[in-house]
Amino acid sequence: MKLSAVAIDDEPLALEIIKQYCTQISEIDLTQTFDNAVAGLEYINSQRPSLLVIDIDMPDINGIDLVSQLQLRPMIIFTTAYKEFALEGFELEAVDYLLKPFSFERFEKAFQKALSKYQIGNTAGDMEPIFVYSEYRMIKIDLQNIIYIESLDDYIKIHLTNSKPVMTLMSLKKIAAKLPPKKFIRIHRSYIIATDHLTSLSGRKIKLSTGFELPVSESYLPDVLTKIKPH
Known part of the structure; x- marks a missing residue:
């Protein structure tokens, strides 16, 4: 089982790290990356990925605001260099919150949480009320x-x-x-x-x-x- 994923971050280096991490996890299909949050928002609303890895602090639109605008929300993993955003991230029912710089092991742990949630949510008999x-x-x-x-x-x-x-x-x-x-x-x-x-x-x-x-x-x-x- 593969999860379709999208990554949004205004820092090219951060996106490159996420790409590298995703290539090491066979269950991830990273379909697209964006350094422009507005373009990312349009893509997610049209393509409906299962997972979004998104930076919170971006110049064109705050990552939390972007997630709030999604028509149908995928599972969310927030990334940021600032600890103070953690509470807001979890209030949006994010799967996890990664503080930059994060290791591959920490990224993989967050993804496994998302995969587990996906498997439960897509088994009709196990859907939580x-x-x-x-x-x-x-x-x-x-x-x-x-x-x-x-x-x-x-x-x-x-x-x-x-x-x-x-x-x-x-x-x-x-x-x-x-x-x-x-x-x-x-x-x-x-x-x-x-x-x-x-x-x-x-x-x-x-x-x-x-x-x-x-x-x-x-x-x-x-x-x-x-x-x-x-x-």
């Missing part, structure tokens, strides 16, 4: 029971196989960050679907296992086509 606040209580949602999620202004509506829909005050972007990208895909500014419930795509309409149809927006269509292409 999420908890949302609804109707004055915390409700446990098993991810394998989600059919699709709908955005309704400041709320989202989670449609389930085993119970009535659950409404909670949350953005679609925030809930997307909690979902394994191999199991869920955003198809529209208002919809995320579970790929296990996708039965067909006709034009710009997706049909779900329930028979319900949802629109696919033009901006998300390439992601949908990549997800359902024949293997």
